[in-house]
Amino acid sequence: MEEQTMVAAAFVSELRDRYGIEFKNLHLLDEAFTHSSYANEHPELGLRDNERLEFLGDAVMELTVSEWLYKRYPDWPEGELTRLRAASVCTRSFSSFAREAHFDKYIRLGKGEEQSGARKRHTLQEDTFEAFNGALYLDQGKDAVVKFLDQIVFPKIAAGEFSAASDHKTFLQEYLQKKGPVEIQYQLLDEEGPAHDRSFAVAVTVDGKRLAKGVGHSKKAAEQDAAKHALADLKHQGPSD
Amino acid sequence: MEEQTMVAAAFVSELRDRYGIEFKNLHLLDEAFTHSSYANEHPELGLRDNERLEFLGDAVMELTVSEWLYKRYPDWPEGELTRLRAASVCTRSFSSFAREAHFDKYIRLGKGEEQSGARKRHTLQEDTFEAFNGALYLDQGKDAVVKFLDQIVFPKIAAGEFSAASDHKTFLQEYLQKKGPVEIQYQLLDEEGPAHDRSFAVAVTVDGKRLAKGVGHSKKAAEQDAAKHALADLKHQGPSD
Missing domain, CATH: 1.10.1520.10 (Ribonuclease III domain)
Known part of the structure; x- marks a missing residue:
């Protein structure tokens, strides 16, 4: 013992x-x-x-x-x-x-x-x-x-x-705000299809400049998709000056 | 409201x-x-x-x-x-x-x-x-x-x-009743051995027809065993008419 x-x-x-x-x-x-x-x-x-x-x-x-x-x-x-x-x-x-x-x-x-x-x-x-x-x-x-x-x-x-992979909006915000405050906006570009199968297209802009587009079956999902693509593009380019 | x-x-x-x-x-x-x-x-x-x-x-x-x-x-x-x-x-x-x-x-x-x-x-x-x-x-x-x-x-x-083991009887019942109501019965066929090591044999019948036999150290266990064998046999045959 x-x-x-x-x-x-x-x-x-x-x-x-x-x-x-x-x-x-x-x-x-x-x-x-x-x-x-x-x-x-x-x-x-x-x-x-x-x-x-x-x-x-x-x-x-x-x-x-x-x-x-x-x-x-x-x-x-x-x-x-x-x-x-x-x-x-x-x-x-x-x-x-x-x-x-x-x-x-x-x-x-x-x-x-x-x-x-x-x-x-x-x-x-x-x-x-x-x-x-x-x-x-x-x-x-x-x-x-x-x-x-x-x-x-x-x-x-x-x-x-x-944060689950789905929280792309938070990730994008955190990524962008490392370099200081920015204004991130999501704009509905289009929606189509019947109510039970509706599709949304959204653009994400940063300080007025469009970064990426996203699509999804809800506005929220489309925003997440846009944020994901924006992040991918940004990381591909590497940090800009 | x-x-x-x-x-x-x-x-x-x-x-x-x-x-x-x-x-x-x-x-x-x-x-x-x-x-x-x-x-x-x-x-x-x-x-x-x-x-x-x-x-x-x-x-x-x-x-x-x-x-x-x-x-x-x-x-x-x-x-x-x-x-x-x-x-x-x-x-x-x-x-x-x-x-x-x-x-x-x-x-x-x-x-x-x-x-x-x-x-x-x-x-x-x-x-x-x-x-x-x-x-x-x-x-x-x-x-x-x-x-x-x-x-x-x-x-x-x-x-x-x-109880996990008890599921065979339920599974058999659910499987058989998909095709409509049936009467499932368990019959004690035999028991033998000393009290501390008794063995039971049971038959399961569906609408009077014997499907399978099972053995176990309790009647309940033998019934589960019978149900398990009946299910295995039924699934091997495929659905009968």
Whole structure:
């Protein structure tokens, strides 16, 4: 049991100092950081691996992120929320959160997994991030998870790090405004077709100069398409002086 | 606004009488039962459709069911939990809960959708069930959702209605009843062995004709096995006349 406590002790300090988190039930924390390969390798310790906590933590993350998006973007349609949730709740993002919080350093692996480089595997890091949040949820409830995510996840979503590919308008705006304030406008050029299959054409202009055209089945979709083409053109040219 | 209030009033009574639920913010309830087709058809009412609540409710259901499974089956491995969650949290189950609670009766649809039979569409019923739980969560928090699910969902999971293995009987029934009503029966053929290792043999008959035999360590398991074999045989033959 010595190693178990040692690992947890170092990690307990780091969690307290960096995130203000103190577990009441340290067994939950131990469980969250026990990979099945480690539990299997040390049957004498009677350890539980983190897979059940990962099951719960996956759902905890789904709800906490969904609720945050729902409240943060009160005017967004469901489709935009779903896209941003999918981009935020995924292996790439969760594994990066896990590394930022040094979870990859503390996960306990069996020797074979260690040698095969499992510690750097994104899915393993993702699983650990989910298991940790599952453990925190059981130990202290949803508010504690939200408080943690307020430090490590939500600011990044708010900063647009996971904006779905569809958010071309935001990307274009950010790209153009790097060089100073500009006026970006979308003009409806044309619409045609029956109501159930209508098609829209839109132009995007910057300080009055037309950058690109876009088409789509809604004005909004056409605007996104125009922004996408404008961005592609701009990036192709490279930064202008 | 008259129609909006009328629909809500009838439903408010039913929710209170059947499930002990009283919404503080009735606008949330209205929103949960407003299909986009209805909102689009009545722009003068300025209604919000239920899609954002469905987005949130989907995650609320995922967590409440996951947490219930996690606590109810403390010894199950993650794989079993995941399988049962997937079977419990799906269109077929959610639409049946919605019908049981008469949600299909109260959803407000546009005329075109109504005429095309949307009220009976399982995905629409599922969406309404999710939206309702999203609204209840916002109005009264997770415990209120759990209390509702304790009446309408959890007892069915506990009774094995969504047990992965149990699906063969359901699948067989659905497959056979596509061609019209049939009588499916399971007959115990034999049982043998000591109490701790008993074996059962069962036959499944359709309209009196034997389709297949199954074996298992319980009658129920043997029935599932029989249904599985019957299905496999039927699908191999292709549709009979």
